[in-house]
Amino acid sequence: MENLNEILSLDSKAKTRMVKKGEILQTEGSYSSLAFYVKKGLLRSYTIDEKGKEHIFMFASEGWLMADIESQEFDQPAELFIDCLEDSELVVFDRSCFKIATLTESQLKKNAHLLARRTAVLQRRVIMLMSASARKRYNRFLETYPELPDRVPQRMIASYLGVTPQALSTIRGKIARQK
Numbered sequence: 489m490e491n492l493n494e495i496l497s498l499d500s501k502a503k504t505r506m507v508k509k510g511e512i513l514q515t516e517g518s519y520s521s522l523a524f525y526v527k528k529g530l531l532r533s534y535t536i537d538e539k540g541k542e543h544i545f546m547f548a549s550e551g552w553l554m555a556d557i558e559s560q561e562f563d564q565p566a567e568l569f570i571d572c573l574e575d576s577e578l579v580v581f582d583r584s585c586f587k588i589a590t591l592t593e594s595q596l597k598k599n600a601h602l603l604a605r606r607t608a609v610l611q612r613r614v615i616m617l618m619s620a621s622a623r624k625r626y627n628r629f630l631e632t633y634p635e636l637p638d639r640v641p642q643r644m645i646a647s648y649l650g651v652t653p654q655a656l657s658t659i660r661g662k663i664a665r666q667k
Contacts (some may be wrong), residue, residue, distance in 0.1 A: 502581035507572045514556060514570040519563075521582050523555035524548070529576020530639055533568040534647070544648040547573075547633055547640070573640060617650055623659050625649045 504527070507513070514520055516535065524531060531548040533556070545568060548554040559566040609632075616625050626649055630637070637645065646656040 502579055505578050505580050507576045507578055509572055509575050512569060512571045514566055514568065516567060516569055517565045519559070519565060520556070521560050522580055523553055523582075524570070525579040525581070526550055526552050526554070527577040527579060529578070530573040530636075531570060531576065531578075532573055532640075532644065533570045535567055535569065542647050543650075544644055547636060547648070549633070549635060549639075573644075622649060622651045622655055623662075625651075626656065626659050626663075 507529070513524060513531070514522070514533075526548050528550060531552075531554050532544055533546045533548075533554055534542050534544045536542055546554065554570060556566045556568045556570070558564070559568070612628075616628055620628070626645075629645065629649060642656055642660075643653045646653045649656065651659075
């Protein structure tokens with residue numbers, strides 16, 4: 489499903505919800521079939537390791553969807569926290585509506601293409617985390633989320649990139665000096 493109208497056509501119980509900055513929508517260990525479409529605002533999903541360090545998996549700004557798909561697909565406890573980084577307007581819907589939806593062949597092909605595209609993006613991110621320099625990862629972040637550097641703290645961007653805030657500061661300084 490690429491747009492909000494398609495999602496709403498599948499889940500008649502979907503609701504628009506206003507959520508305050510800092511509100512936690514999902515916690516690690518919980519079971520939920522909910523997904524969140526961001527009409528306005530900003531969400532993040534993250535995990536916390538055994539040392540208490542946050543590792544940001546994804547950001548979702550306007551027009552993006554966020555859910556813990558692995559947890560939902562395999563009926564396992566969530567590994568991800570999802571929270572609001574800004575006051576947000578979300579459409580909250582039940583992802584299970586996709587399992588029971590009667591879709592046309594055209595819709596199935598479109599969804600298969602969207603799924604393949606999302607899988608390719610995740611594959612690229614994993615490869616970059618394994619092998620790309622921090623600067624390349626930062627440049628890719630800017631391509632993927634061009635509006636976020638002004639909306640999230642540097643420590644969160646560093647967490648997403650898998651670098652320290654100090655390393656990110658150095659990268660940003662080098663880029664600024666080259667302009």
